[in-house]
Amino acid sequence: MNNLAIRLYNSLTGKKETLETIEPGVVKMYSCGPTVYNFFHIGNARAFVTFDMIRRYLKYRGYEVKFVQNFTDVDDKLINKANELKTTVEAVANRFIEEYFIDAKTIGIEEADVHPRVTGTMEEIIAFIDGLVQTGYAYVAGGDVLFETPKFKEYGKLSKQSLDELLSGSRVEVSDYKRHATDFVLWKAAKPGEPWWDSPWGKGRPGWHIECSAMIHKHLGDHIDIHGGGHDLIFPHHENEIAQSESLLGEPLARYFMHNGYININNEKMSKSLGNSINVRDLAKKYDPRALRLFLISAQYRNPINFSDDVMQQMMAAMQRIDASYEHVVLRLKSPYLPEGEAIDLSDFENRLVEAMDDDFNSAIATGVLFDLVREINLYLRSDEITRKGLLSYKEKLDSWLELYGLEQQERASDKEEIERLVAERTQARLARNFAKSDEIRDELIKMGVHVEDTAQGTRWWRD
RNA sequence: GGCGCCAUAGCCAAGUGGUAAGGCCAAGGUCUGCAAAACCUUCAUUCCCCGGUUCGAAUCCGGGUGGCGCCUCCA
Known part of the structure; x- marks a missing residue:
């Protein structure tokens, strides 16, 4: 293995930077998880798979990774869903957290080290907000608590917008009780029938952005190495997290912000309003889930990708190519007449893979290297110099890589x-x-x- | 209006100064009792257009055309 450094694109600076962790050998990483009011869709999946892939690779390179991903288990969407199903917010949340783990496993997403829930972080959230009120960054307005954006002088540094530009933008919500249009809610007063928690400002619940700041602080400390999420979270979500955390804690929230690109469906934006989102649960019935994962990592994570049935068919075929080669190696190993031979040096392949992934996790190139290995294996299999150790060299390499890519064969017991x-x-x-x-x-x-x-x-x- | 991204073969997708990775499809072939399987080989003198810089550009600069994202809940 080489000892070159990992380089990654930092949304804060708009450049690729060398990964230098706060604590040598340890990566503290947080990625925004789902709001658990439904099955997660393929857009969510891209974010989860992206950061799962990054996490796997960091471990592969020898880092200890402390990875936290949250569940937003109380918000408007959950409240609506609970009303719709005539049940409680808690029941909806529990149900879809369970479903999350099922689908996540299906497409090879490993569990985070911690999956905090908003409802399990309430004390810390309230303390965080209280701190912002005490230090003058937040103010109380009609039962709500709001963050006063101009108080944080670097507001806009992630989305590269100045406060003036944001304020003059026609799409920023205007509201009379806010001091500035860009101010955002930290604590929301409860309306009748909504879940609530007691706080110094009355009964209510947290605003959306504060949970991540509080959770990061609770589970990973004052600042972390990598903060990730979908491209659309840059503004306002991550911008607001930065404002909250850095105002209170006085140091950068994260050294590197990483954002995955969007996924379109048949060249159309996937959005709630268009109603064209596809959830992973349904997709996994139609396609090999590993083909879906291969699709998600077959492009570099920052580039937009387009989902279509045609592309999925291609991915299914590509996946078959990998499986066939792997299984042929396994079959050959069962032969009793193999000479022992010598192990095969595959360090060239390994170096190419590491070089690709070190460069901002370029899984498109990395999967290309995987297919090059497959071709070499296929050529080896038809040669007349097959040996046990040779086959084992290839098998071990494939095992190791398939695990890195999260494309291991999963046992489908049934029949x-x-x-x-x-x-x-x-x-x-x-x-x-x-x-x-x-x-x-x-x-x-x-x-x-x-x-x-x-x-x-x-x-x-x-x-x- | 502000900020930002993209345009590479029939399809998907790398490549950001040194002469176009990889996958799918297609064609030819090998193997097979046969085979829809599997495997091998071939498949972009060219990177949206026009200028410029350079010994050299898909890669840098200027202009144009086309497509997209964020600025509002959203991965």
């Missing part, structure tokens, strides 16, 4: 035994040269969505 019984039966028929029967079984398998491939080392099978 596995039945399939393997049929495959074995077919093999018997073939050995007896009863091809009528073997083809009959093959047809049956195809009806079950199972394909077979006969190799010199045996038959392998896979599902659609």
